[in-house]
Amino acid sequence: MNDLVVHRVGRGPEVVLVHGGAGPRATWAGMESLAERWTLLSVYRRGFEPSPPVRGRHDFEVDAQDLAAVFQGRPHVVAHSYGVLGTLLAAVRDPASVRSLTLIEPPLYFLAPTDPEVVRLKYLGDTVLTDGLDAEPDSLREFLTLSGAPGIGAGSLPESARAAVRRAQHARLPGEIQLDLDVLRRNGIPALVASGAHTAGLERICDALAAALSAERLIAPGAGHFVAAAPGFTDRLERFLTASRTIR
Incomplete structure (x- = not known):
């Protein structure tokens, strides 16, 4: 295989x-x-x-x-x-x-490229994949929340979430x-x-x-x-x- x-x-x-x-x-x-x-x-x-x-x-x-x-x-x-x-x-x-x-x-995203909700979603995803943990904090938390990452509150990000962001950064x-x-x-x-x-x-x-x-x-x-x-x-x-x- x-x-x-x-x-x-x-x-x-x-x-x-x-x-x-x-x-x-x-x-x-x-x-x-x-x-x-x-x-x-x-x-x-x-x-x-x-x-x-x-x-x-x-x-x-x-x-x-x-x-x-x-x-x-x-x-x-x-x-x-x-x-x-x-x-x-x-x-x-x-x-x-x-x-x-x-x-x-x-x-x-190409399936609904002008829909405002899709445009926002694309912005969040592209920002995190490009900038990783250096992304704007509110955008990073919003993306992690909609992605289902646990424990995303107002305090420090859990290490599991930080590791996931590091792993995903620079993805195509x-x-x-x-x-x-x-x-x-x-x-x-x-x-x-x-x-x-x-x-x-x-x-x-x-x-x-x-x-x-x-x-x-x-x-x-x-x-x-x-x-x-x-x-x-x-x-x-x-x-x-x-x-x-x-x-x-």
Whole structure:
């Protein structure tokens, strides 16, 4: 395959889980019951131990190359946040490599470039990815809060949040991605787009993405950016996966 670490658990059809800026444990909490009927392959992206370090910086192009190898068995794929970027690049290049796509709160700003909420979201994300802990403090806290980082109050930032910002700094900006989403729609790839009803900009992006892919749309509030932990998400995801098993 490649030198990424992929943890495998469960039995049944394969479901690849691709995390974003947070690690797999935080991203996929709440989905453990799926392992009773599905084989869950949890990818550790470069820069997240025990996978190797990044090649200079986090880059969705490198993610796409890594994931192309992981997708060789034509799995269902569930991707979150920054992890959606590499997932979509790999799927667009080889639509036959994925059985279905579940896409959770991706930073695909180009889908609604003039929406004020999306413009604000892009500003916050780009600022933190560029300036890291030197970003304007209020913007940094706002971004960390909407990203689901715990313990973001008025005092000093928790070390876990500081470490996450340092890890993400200098990542390739999401606005640089170029995608022909029509490829996925023309190839009939079943898709589910999910969000957590906590940030208006992400809701607008997810609405536009669902329209572009002719995808099912799921809004699952209650867990912020970590939508997988929201009440009812796992049941709804499993219904989608089961329906998608018989397509193509």
